[in-house]
Amino acid sequence: MIVGTVKEIKNHEYRVGLTPESVHELTAHGHRVLVESGAGEGVGASDALYKKAGAEIAATAADIFATADMIVKVKEPQSQERALLRPGQILYTYLHLAPDPDQARDLIASGATCIAYETVTDAHGGLPLLKPMSQVAGRMAIQAGATALEKAHGGRGVLLGGVPGVLPAKVAVIGGGVVGFNAAQMAAGLGADVTILDRSPEVLEKLGMYFEARAKTRFSNRANLAECVADADLVIGAVLIPGAAAPKLVTAAMLKTMKKGAVLVDVAIDQGGCFETSHATTHADPTYIIDGIVHYCVANMPGAVARTSTYALNNVTLPHALRIAELGWKDALRGDAHLRAGLNIWDGKVTYQAVAQDLGLPYTPADDAVA
Numbered sequence: 253m254i255v256g257t258v259k260e261i262k263n264h265e266y267r268v269g270l271t272p273e274s275v276h277e278l279t280a281h282g283h284r285v286l287v288e289s290g291a292g293e294g295v296g297a298s299d300a301l302y303k304k305a306g307a308e309i310a311a312t313a314a315d316i317f318a319t320a321d322m323i324v325k326v327k328e329p330q331s332q333e334r335a336l337l338r339p340g341q342i343l344y345t346y347l348h349l350a351p352d353p354d355q356a357r358d359l360i361a362s363g364a365t366c367i368a369y370e371t372v373t374d375a376h377g378g379l380p381l382l383k384p385m386s387q388v389a390g391r392m393a394i395q396a397g398a399t400a401l402e403k404a405h406g407g408r409g410v411l412l413g414g415v416p417g418v419l420p421a422k423v424a425v426i427g428g429g430v431v432g433f434n435a436a437q438m439a440a441g442l443g444a445d446v447t448i449l450d451r452s453p454e455v456l457e458k459l460g461m462y463f464e465a466r467a468k469t470r471f472s473n474r475a476n477l478a479e480c481v482a483d484a485d486l487v488i489g490a491v492l493i494p495g496a497a498a499p500k501l502v503t504a505a506m507l508k509t510m511k512k513g514a515v516l517v518d519v520a521i522d523q524g525g526c527f528e529t530s531h532a533t534t535h536a537d538p539t540y541i542i543d544g545i546v547h548y549c550v551a552n553m554p555g556a557v558a559r560t561s562t563y564a565l566n567n568v569t570l571p572h573a574l575r576i577a578e579l580g581w582k583d584a585l586r587g588d589a590h591l592r593a594g595l596n597i598w599d600g601k602v603t604y605q606a607v608a609q610d611l612g613l614p615y616t617p618a619d620d621a622v623a
Contacts, residue, residue, distance in 0.1 A: 337364040
């Protein structure tokens with residue numbers, strides 16, 4: 253199979269779909285790999301390193317889209333990239349379609365077979381291709397929140413861990429999954445006063461056993477959520493419903509109960525955000541203020557630590573890329589129900605139920621695509 257990866261063009265996105273090491277694995281299995289010139293610059297991977305690994309360097313993304321059977325990316329294709337997709341071509345990347353009807357419409361029109369990292373599952377009910385980026389984003393959320401809390405950035409001027417004689421900042425983490433756990437781990441490590449909210453008693457029990465006295469847990473109902481948000485210096489939105497738009501848990505009215513200069517970090521912004529007042533921002537202009545509350549809503553947070561993120565991502569995406577290249581997408585998905593869960597769009601049809609539901613589009617089961 254001819255596999256291609258292109259330079260990411262989203263604002264301040266420095267990750268790359270294939271590392272030189274991944275290229276070496278693909279070429280060792282007999283596949284031809286095309287890499288756009290400069291695609292790996294953001295992670296310190298030169299064209300020379302890709303050539304040494306067996307890749308062919310292409311001058312433009314258009315050259316790769318015109319030739320490759322499968323495009324391996326990191327972020328969802330931008331409008332100019334979507335225009336280059338063709339029927340039957342495989343797109344293997346993060347998509348986050350539920351809050352993005354324009355992208356969904358273009359991918360449907362392209363006729364491409366679109367496999368989304370974020371909905372591939374595993375035998376334990378997890379999302380293994382999303383997990384490493386959730387780990388990165390959860391940890392970064394605390395770094396970003398701590399910076400936004402500084403007075404020069406519009407925050408309250410509060411140090412997360414405090415100092416002897418001065419209380420630490422109060423951090424509320426909404427959601428106890430991978431993002432929430434990693435955020436709480438970082439915040440607690442810095443000495444903050446951390447509360448984690450979740451609706452699952454099992455999750456709360458596990459978090460309580462792990463953190464012991466270093467973080468508190470609370471069941472996430474309306475009253476508890478409102479109380480924690482009002483009391484917090486920093487709120488981390490770490491809610492995920494696989495493939496679907498995130499629920500708006502923190503309302504605009506709640507902002508009026510918060511301390512001026514408090515910070516909201518919405519890690520769920522890729523799926524539309526879990527704060528009513530959220531809208532996507534970029535690394536170039538990461539924050540805005542509403543009712544005195546600082547909002548950080550960068551939609552590609554892990555892109556800021558591109559090298560760590562790229563290698564963590566390739567560790568989990570490469571095995572499936574190899575399987576697809578070896579067997580073709582249909583046989584690869586037919587024999588692997590977890591990879592089949594990643595199929596979001598095929599032959600102009602939406603094949604992931606939550607995406608179809610949120611966008612009000614007809615749903616075709618992925619099983620039909622591989623039948």
